[in-house]
Amino acid sequence: MVFNWFRQKTKTKDVAKDRLRVVLMQDRLSLSHGIMEEMKDEVITAISKYVEIDRPGIEFSWKEIDKRRALVANIPVISIKRGATSNDRVTQRSY
Amino acid sequence: MSQAIVITSGKGGVGKTTTTANLGVALALSGAKVVVVDADIGLRNLDVVMGLENRIVYDLVDVVEGYCRLRQALIKDKRVDGLFLLPAAQTKDKNAVNPEQMKELIGALKEEHDYIIVDCPAGIEQGFRNAISGADRAVIVTTPEVSAVRDADRITGLLEASGFEKPELIINRIKPRMVARGDMMDIPDIIDILAIDLLGVVPDDDYIVVSTNRGEPAVMTDNSRAGEAYRNIARRIRGEEVPFLDLSEKETIWSRLRRLMRRN
Numbered sequence: 001m002v003f004n005w006f007r008q009k010t011k012t013k014d015v016a017k018d019r020l021r022v023v024l025m026q027d028r029l030s031l032s033h034g035i036m037e038e039m040k041d042e043v044i045t046a047i048s049k050y051v052e053i054d055r056p057g058i059e060f061s062w063k064e065i066d067k068r069r070a071l072v073a074n075i076p077v078i079s080i081k082r083g084a085t086s087n088d089r090v091t092q093r094s095y
Numbered sequence: 096m097s098q099a100i101v102i103t104s105g106k107g108g109v110g111k112t113t114t115t116a117n118l119g120v121a122l123a124l125s126g127a128k129v130v131v132v133d134a135d136i137g138l139r140n141l142d143v144v145m146g147l148e149n150r151i152v153y154d155l156v157d158v159v160e161g162y163c164r165l166r167q168a169l170i171k172d173k174r175v176d177g178l179f180l181l182p183a184a185q186t187k188d189k190n191a192v193n194p195e196q197m198k199e200l201i202g203a204l205k206e207e208h209d210y211i212i213v214d215c216p217a218g219i220e221q222g223f224r225n226a227i228s229g230a231d232r233a234v235i236v237t238t239p240e241v242s243a244v245r246d247a248d249r250i251t252g253l254l255e256a257s258g259f260e261k262p263e264l265i266i267n268r269i270k271p272r273m274v275a276r277g278d279m280m281d282i283p284d285i286i287d288i289l290a291i292d293l294l295g296v297v298p299d300d301d302y303i304v305v306s307t308n309r310g311e312p313a314v315m316t317d318n319s320r321a322g323e324a325y326r327n328i329a330r331r332i333r334g335e336e337v338p339f340l341d342l343s344e345k346e347t348i349w350s351r352l353r354r355l356m357r358r359n
Binding site: 013028 | 240248249277278284288
C-alpha cells in the first residue's frame with residue numbers, strides 16, 4: 001500500500017484525451033465525405049509527376065508513432081521517370 | 096423575439112431530458128413563456144421527469160396528424176407560470192413525423208412563446224433530423240467520458256452540416272474529486288478536443304435522482320448544485336454574462352487516504 005504513495009501513475013484523463021484525439025481525427029476525416037479520397041488522389045497526382053507508381057497497391061492509414069498521430073502512406077514505386085529531376089531521391093516514402 | 100433551442104447529444108443517457116426539463120423550468124421561473132417539447136417519439140420521458148405524466152391527453156403526433164389543435168395538446172405546468180409541455184407519442188415511432196411538419200409545429204409554438212426547448216432523441220437518424228428542424232439554436236450535452244465526447248463531436252459535425260453555425264456545449268456530471276486526481280477529463284480538456292463554445296458545466300449531483308423520483312426538476316429547489324448550474328445556464332441563454340461555477344476541489348490528505356484504502 002505504501003508504495004502507491006510514491007508511484008507516479010499516468011493520469012487516466014490523459015489516456016482518455018490521447019485516445020479521443022486519434023479517434024476523432026479518424027472520425028472527422030472518414031466522415032467528411034470523400035476528403036480522404038480526394039487527398040489520396042492529389043498525393044498520387046503529385047508523386048506521379050516524378051515516379052511511376054503501382055496505384056492498386058497504395059495504402060493510406062492512420063497510425064500512432066511515438067505517441068503522435070501519423071498519416072502513413074505506403075506507395076509502391078514501379079520505376080523512376082527518366083528526366084524527372086537531377087537529384088532523384090524519390091523512393092518509397094512515408095508521410 | 097422567440098427562440099427554439101434543441102438539446103442534443105448523440106449518445107443516450109447523458110442527461111438531455113434532465114437538461115431540457117431544468118432549463119425549461121428555469122427559463123419560465125425567470126419570467127419567460129416556455130414550451131418544452133418531447134421529440135423522442137415512441138420513448139417519451141420528458142413528461143415523467145417534469146412530473147406531468149398523469150395529465151397527458153393528446154400528444155405531438157396527434158397535433159401533426161390533425162387529431163387535435165396545438166393548444167389542446169399543451170399541458171400547463173401548474174407549479175410554474177408560463178411553462179407548458181408538448182409530450183411525445185408513446186405508441187407511434189419516429190417516422191410518424193417528418194422534418195417539414197416539425198418545422199411548422201415549432202413555428203406555430205414560437206408565435207405564442209419566448210422559448211421552445213426541444214428534447215432530441217439519442218442517435219443520428221430520423222428522430223434527430225426531426226428534432227433539429229425548426230430550431231434556431233443547438234445545444235449539445237456531453238459527459239466527461241470518451242464515448243459521450245466522441246458522439247458529441249459527431250453531432251457537432253452533423254449540426255454544422257445542417258446549418259447550425261455555433262452549437263454550444265453543456266458538460267454534465269463533472270465529478271470535481273475525480274478531476275482533481277486526474278481521473279476525469281476536465282472542462283478545458285473537453286473544450287480543447289471538441290473546439291466548440293461552452294454554455295455551461297453541471298456537477299454530478301445525487302439530488303438529480305431524487306428530483307427525478309419526485310418529478311420536480313432540480314431548479315425548483317435551492318439546495319441542488321446541479322440546479323444552481325442549470326439556473327446559470329438559463330441566464331446565459333437569456334443573454335446574461337454569468338461566470339462558471341467553481342467546481343475545483345483540492346485532494347486532501349484524507350480523501351487521498353480513503354482512496355488508497357479503497358483501492359487495496
